[in-house]
Amino acid sequence: MSSISKPAWQKRDTGLTIRMVFSFAILTLLYLIFLSVLAYLGIGFIPIIIIASGMILAQWYFSDKIVMWSSGAKLVSKEQYPQLHELIERIVARNNLPKPRIAVINKNMPNAFATGRGQKSSVVAVTTGLLDILDTEELEGVVAHELTHIRNRDALVLTLASLFSTVAWYLMQFGFYGGLYSGGYGGRDRNGGGAMLIILLVAMLTWVVSFLIIRAISRYREFAADRGSAQMTGKPVKLANALMKISGTMRRIPTKDLREVEGLNAFFIVPALSGSTIGNLFSTHPPIEKRVQKLMEMEASMS
C-alpha cells in the first residue's frame, strides 16, 4: 500500500491524544472548582487527599490481581495452551511488543480482557467459551484488540480518570459531614445549611459529569483498540466477525428462506428499539453494530 494514500485509520491516532488531554483538562477543572468550593467553606482536604491517593494507588498497583481474582482467571503455561501461546507470540513478534502473561477463564460466555500496570506485567485473559467459538484469525483479532489496550495503557488512563470521580465522591461524603458539623456545633456560619446544599449539589454535579466523561473515554478507547487490532492483523473483517459471534449478532441473520417467510408479514414488524440514547451515554462499550461498521469501513478502505 502506498504511503501517500494511507486510509485514515492507519495514520497515527492524534484524535485519541487530543481527546485525552481535553477530557483530563475538563476533569481537572471540575476537580479544582470543587476543591475551591470546599476550601472556601474551610474544610481541610489534606486528610482526604491522602486517603484517596492511597486508595487509587493501591487500586492501580493491585489492578491485575484484583481483576484476575474477581474474574477467576488462571495463568496458563505454554504446555497447557500451546496454540494460544503461539498465536499471541506471533502477534507480539510481528508488532514488536513484549509478550504478556496469558490467562484462561473457565466460562462458556465468550469474552476477553487485558489488565496490568505496565506493558511487561500485563495479562491477557480469554474465556474457554471464546476459544471454542472463534477460529484462529478471529481470535487473533480479539487478542490484538486487547494488546492495543495494553499498548495504549488504557488501564492506567481509566484508573487516573476514575481517580477524579472517586475523589469527588469521597469529598462529597466529607463535605456532607463537614457541613453538618459546622452547622451544628460551630455556629460561626449561620448559612451552614445553605452552604451544605451547595456542596452537595456541586459534588453531585462533579461526580455525574466525570462519570459520563469516563464512560465516553472508555467508549472511545474501544474504537481505538479496534483500530489498533486492524493495524496489527491487517484483517479488520475478522475482528468484526468475532464481535458479531461474541455478541450473538450472527444469530440475527435469518436461516429461513425468503419464500417461506413472505406470507408471515415478517417485513412489517417494527424492530425492537435497540439501545436508547440514554443507554449509550452510560455504557462503557460502544454498540457492536457501530464497531462492526467502523471495522468494515477499514476493510473497505484496504481493497
Add this chain to the structure above:
Amino acid sequence: MNFFRRFKKNPISSKESSDAIFSLSSGYITLETKLGLKNTGRSAVSIKVVDGMYFSDMKEDIQRFLDASQSDFGLTYRTVSDSYGYLWVIIEGKHMEDILAGVTAIGDTVEEKGFSDKLLATIFEFRSNMENIDSIQYLIYNYKRNNFYPFVPTGQKNRDTEQEMKILSAVEQEVHFEKDMAFWYPMWDLPL
C-alpha cells in the same frame, strides 16, 4: 424508509422500486473494482403465483413484452416455477443497464395488472474468482423492503457471512441497502 410504511401493507410503488433498483447501475462497477465480483448478466424476478385468468394474462403480457424487446435490449428470457409456488422470470443480457430496464419493466407490468403485492424479489447474479476459487454470489432486491442485501451461499444451506459483510461495506453508500441483517433472508436452490 418511510416510518409509516412499516404499519401499512401497501406495496412500494414501481417508481420507488425502480429508483432503488437503478442504484445498482453504478454499484455493480464498485463491486467489480473493490471485490472482483463480475455480474454474470443473469437476473430473475420472483412473483407469487395466483391461480386465475388475470395472473396468466399478466404472465403473457410479460412474455409479449420480453419477446418484443428482445432486439432492443438484447435480452433472452425463460420462465420457471419453483416448489414454493413462485414464478421466476429469468432474463439474461450483456449490459447491466438493459437488465435493470428489463427488470423494472417486468415490475411495471406486474403492477399494471394489480399484482404488485405478489412481487417478492429480484436476484442479480455475480461471479467471483478470488484466489482461483470460483463462487456464485447474489444481490437480492426485496420489493417489500425496497432495498438490496447480499446472499453468498456455500454448499448445503450454508452462507458466507463474512463475504456478505464485505459486499455490504463495499456498496452500502451507493446502493439502496438493507442495513438490518435480520432481514437478510436466504433463497436456496435458485433456479438460475
